[in-house]
Amino acid sequence: MKYFIATVLARGKRESLPIYADNKKDALEYAKIKSTGILIKVVEATEPLDSQFIRFKRDLFQNFKKKKIKPDFIIAAIRQLAVMTNAGISIYDSLSEIASASDDEALKTVFSKLADDINSGHSLSASMENFRYELGNLTIAMVHLGEKTGNLDDALYSLADMLEEIRSNFIKFKKAMAYPRNVMVAMAVAFTILISYVVPEFKKIFESLNAELPIPTQILLTLEHLFNNYGPYVLMSLIFSFITFRYFVNNYKNFRFGWHKVLLRTYLIKNIIKFSTLNRFTLVFSELLRAGIPIAEALDTSIEMIDNLPLKEKLYSVRITVEKGGALNKGLKDTQLFENMIIQMVSAGEESGTLDTMIQKVAEYYKMRFDAIIDGLSEAIEPIMLFFMAAMITLLALGIFLPMWDMGNALQGR
Template identity: 35%
Template sequence: MKFFRVRYKQGQRKFETTLEAVHKAEAFKKFRDLSLGVPISIKEVSEPLSMKIERLKSRYTSPIKNRRVKDEPYIAFLDQLATMLDAGMPINICLAESITDTNDEMVRAIFTEVLRDIESGLSLSRAVVGYQRQLGVLSLSMFELGEQTGTLSSAIAKLSSILQQIYDNRQKLKKATRYPLFIIVAMSIAFVIVITFVVPQFQSFFEQSGMELPFPTKLLLWTEHAISTYGPYILSGAILLSAAFSMAYTKNPQLRLKTDQYFLRIYIVGKVTYYAMIGRFIYLFNVLTEAGIPMIDALQIAMGVVENNYIRQELQKIPVAIEDGRSLAQGFSESGQFEGMVMQMIKAGESSGSLGTMLGKVNRVYNSRYDYIVDNVATLIEPILIAAIAGFVLVLALGIFLPMWSMVDLAG
């Protein structure tokens, strides 16, 4: 959009106003529709500060944010909508009742606008196009599929089921990592307390002895000095560095790709991410192809729910291979994300016409692996936590007791 300043006359007095338009002709038409007076000149200008402020204000005050809707209220909304549509009620009444019953402001605001568009003559799939960022590509595709096949209620119910499975997997992971995170936070707090309050009590005692302090003691004293003197600066620097990296990650595709690729190499975290992303991709691809969506479109939609950029880039090779005339199994092989057993299952399913069955079995393989790792996260991380606690206690004990033993030896 561009901005145009229009100067005009009302009687003998001159005024000006700024209009937003694609080109000068549209700006002139908008001004004429306002019937403000006789135009004198129309000139393209930069966006006025007042309009910038108003746009920023509306962005922060509007309930429709530039992010995904929350999963729980959206899934509940879809469940109610699918149930009412399945009962044969008109879509406008179903939407109105579902909007009334939801407690989420963002879901309510989005579908209030959608309902207004539907009542003005648009279809549901056309009305939600402007909310792809908030609802996701999957939602838009399932709405369109339901309208094209005349099974909107079942399509929405299937969408709800897909989103529920993704949400359950995320919650399962959060629950599994809660205990290790608690241990790490508790260790960090204990370390800061000991360094800040315990070590300084021995510092003057050690200094008065005039003896050469061992390395563990020096390490503790250096750490205490750094925390007490530069603690706020270290914390501020860490926050600024994190914010800068987050901004660069969002805006730089190459950094995002490299970071996500490195993320897959991290112990436990990499495998959890890989199994979650691939399992989600296979499950959604299977559901979409079974629902009648063309294979290429189903692949593109399924890749939309893969949040790791590196995995998504590699999966892009599958539709490219199919478009070049190669088989689905060859596309899976070229992506480099699937092991030999999975490749053989895909190839057998494709050649025997039972691809859906095989994809279901592949999905169960990845789900079982994901569940195993998530259910045993505490056990897998336990050796690392024990080693960290032992290292902390060892450094603390050596740092405090070694000089005390040396002083006892000197006194003896």
């Protein structure tokens, strides 16, 4: 958000009105709504420090107040909404009934507010925009599809199936990560105990020698000093760093873009993000094409539900290519995200008029690739886990035993 100052003439006096908006056009609109006088001008300005602090505090607390709806509850609610919509029950009554019957407080709050917005004349997808964090991009994209095609119930059924598939993949991911996670936690606990209770005993012996200590021993003693003297401060610093990092990721697009770029270069994570994103993108895109939505418009909706910003930017270039009259396969090829086989399939679909079918097959291919990564996750993580274990054991062994060997050699007169 940028900071603007609107100058307004009210009751014969000039007043300055602070406005937060993405651009000057939006700032003008907000100024017209907020002010009761005559709007003279709107200019971008530097936000005062006290206002920055107040906004930082407000946004920080808002981030912690936000709660994502539990996957099981949102899937059940979406499926229930699909059934009720198919039965001819109004959206307002359906949302109100689901909200009153739900045990999840986050879902109850969101669906109640959605019902109020519907009652005020807003569309369901427009109302959901205010709850993008709680509901997710995919939910909003599929509801938007249903409203465009006039088959909201079918779109909701498809959405429930997609969310169940995502939930299933997440459970598989958690199961695959359970063993490596438990081993790493056990290693961290063991290392902390050794640093806190065992190393101090050796430290007394090493200090009595007054000898020059090897580098591994110096590292161990430094860690011991930090743990035993500044442990709570280190922990608080880590927590504060995490909170600050989360705030910047949620509130600053450039920072979030950079973080997403780092994730796309990280071992294993990059493939998980890439294939899950391409699977969802092609799945929604194929549904839109099957519903008769023009390619450019279908691309807009499909790209909108992507979370990773660098991938979103690359795929948006496809939209620009198609808008200029270029072929879809050329736009996809220029992103360098798709294999030649996929480009050939899309090209064949464009020539034969079966593009929606081909895109659906592409979605199935990326689902297969994603499932293969999840299934082999434990084996892929093992080398990393072994590396950390070896590094920790080597540090402890060299840090403790090298001075002991030096001391033994000294006693033997070597």
